[in-house]
Amino acid sequence: MARVLVAYGSKRGSTAEIAEWIGQTLREEGHQVDVLAAGAARDARGYDAVILGGGLYARRWHRDVQRFARRHATTLRAVSVWLFSSGPLDHSAVERDIPPTPNVARWSARLEALGHATFGGRLAEDAAGFPASSMARTMAGDFRDRAHIEAWAKAVAAELG
Ligand SMILES: Cc1cc2nc3c(=O)[nH]c(=O)nc-3n(C[C@H](O)[C@H](O)[C@H](O)COP(=O)(O)O)c2cc1C
Incomplete structure (x- = not known):
């Protein structure tokens, strides 16, 4: 059993939910997991x-x-x-592996990460604020695929042993 922290940064809640799904999968695989907002995680x-x-x-x-x-x-x-990153407001993340953006790739190198996944995002039709509200006119939807996310979490759990 490994002790695992899942820490996330989320503005509108959808990445927070992905983190919870990952945490739940890891627990089902026998690990001890804390899921925390990165802004609230102290250590x-x-x-x-x-x-x-x-x-x-x-x-x-x-x-x-x-x-x-x-x-x-x-x-x-x-x-x-x-x-992991969550973003694309279309089905591309389940159709192919999307590499990290240059910003996330730099973090991956700096932290010597063992892997990265991109998951689809969610934007509500009534998203407030600019430019989210104007993006929502054409791009609103929930493109997160829970099975895809859980499969990735299971693969991570297997590597944890
Ligand atoms: C202003 C804005 C900019 C965004 N930029 C990107 C982007 O560069 N790449 C991407 O894949 N998704 C982008 N998205 C989509 C978000 O990443 C997606 O809505 C995600 O699920 C948001 O996560 P959150 O609900 O946890 O804040 C953008 C969304 C907004 C509103």
């Missing part, structure tokens, strides 16, 4: 593995997860780290 110490995920905004990870990664980089480099 990365005390875990065997950390999964960091963020919603994508202008091809960058949500700032809370970048801040967490920066602050805890030394600790994170010493444990097993996996990353």
Whole structure:
């Protein structure tokens, strides 16, 4: 059994839900898991593995997860780290592996991450704020595929042993 932290950066809640689904899968596979908002997580110490995920905004990870990664980089480099991004507002993420954006790829290198996955995102029709509200006119929808996410979490769980 491994102790695992799933820390996420999410503006509108959909990445938070992905993190919960990942946490639930890892628990079902026998691991002890904390799922925390990266802005609220105080420490990365005390875990065997950390999964960091963020919603994508202008091809960058949500700032809370970048801040967490920066602050805890030394600790994170010493444990097993996996990353995920959530963003594409279409079905592309289930059709093919989408590589990390340059911003996330830099974090992957810096933290010596063992893997990265891109999952579809969600944008509500009534999303508030600019430019989200105008994007929502043509791109609203929930493109997260729970089976895809759980399959990835199971593969991570298998690597944890
Ligand atoms: C202003 C804005 C910019 C976005 N930029 C990107 C982007 O660069 N790449 C991408 O794949 N998705 C992008 N998205 C889609 C979001 O990543 C998607 O809605 C995601 O599910 C948001 O996560 P959250 O609900 O956890 O905040 C953008 C959405 C908004 C509203």
